[in-house]
Amino acid sequence: MIRLYSAARSSASFRVRIALNLKGLDYEYAAVDLRGGEQLGEAFRAVNPAALVPVLEIDGQRLVQSLAILEYLEETRPEPPLLPREPAARARVRAAALAVACDIHPLNNLRVLGYLGRELQAGEAARNAWYRHWVVDGLAQLEAQIRAGGAHGRFIEGDRPGLADLCLVPQIFNARRFDARLDHVPLLMGIFDQCMALPAFAEAQWERQPDFA
Template sequence: MIVLHDFHRSSASFRIRIALKLKGIDYRAVVHDLDAGAHRSPQYLEINRQGLLPALEIGEQVLTQSAAILEHLDATYPDPPLLPNTTRGRARVRALFQMIASDTHPLTGMRVARYLKGSLGCDDATVGRWKRHWITETFTVLETMLAADPATGQFCHGDRPSLADIALVPQVVSARAAGVALEPFPSISRIFERCMHIEAFRSAHPDSCAIPTHA
């Protein structure tokens, strides 16, 4: 049995939900309410010492870090593939993924917002500007990269979803929540809408899985 430690508003968990659904992998979700600090419970820290979501249990193995989990899923459940079949394509898709997973998402998550408010005394408006700054910085570059590159297709890379779309879609959902206007980013918006026509993306969306299913 595969168990996903999950929370509907966790962007990194959202990525794993998409991949599991795209690949048709059966799993059970154990929901940890981030707002209530459930990811810091002693029980969860025994599963993932970092106290971050997601974690994926496959038998006795516990996988953490969404990039590592996605690579693992793609290697062990290769159909459909989430990476292109050329080294050049894989490098492009992994770079697009990391632009979001490393350069953007870590700056805009809850743990950083908590520090900005608690330790730096920032108000909600300042935290909102902070989030919009980093998302806009990345989206501005990403938009020109996607628009300029013939490797972009219906999706970030060609005409099938890849790791790049799996990172992009949750970041677009976060961007909207943070009040980032998407009009300046037509390629990003177009790819987001294209993904939302796929059941795996739609059913992984936070709005589709907000009802806790505690174990």
């Protein structure tokens, strides 16, 4: 049995939900209440000492870090593929995924926004400006990177959704929540729409999860 420790609005959890759906893998959903601080409690620390979701229990192992989980799924359940075959194409897809996972998302998660308010006395307007700055700038960089790569089609790489698309989609959900502008990244938004037309993406979204609130 596969079990995913997840939170509905967690972008990293959302990525793994899409991958499990794309690969047709059934899983048990174990909700972790991030706003209530459940990840910091002793019970969840026994699951992941780093106190982060997602955690995937699979093949008798506990895996952490969403991108490591996705690579594991790709190596052990290769169909349908999340990465192309050719090394330079794989590097392009991974680079796009990392542009979201390293350059945008870490600046905007709950614990960072909490620190800004608590320790730096940043009010809601300043926190929102911070959020929008990194997401607007980061998505513009990602769009430029994908255009420079020249391999995009209906999706970030060609006409099949993959590792980078399933990082993009949760980031767009997040951007909309903070009313960040998105009209400057038409290529990304076209790809987002293509993704959301697929059940694997649509069923992984926030409001379809049992812990959505």
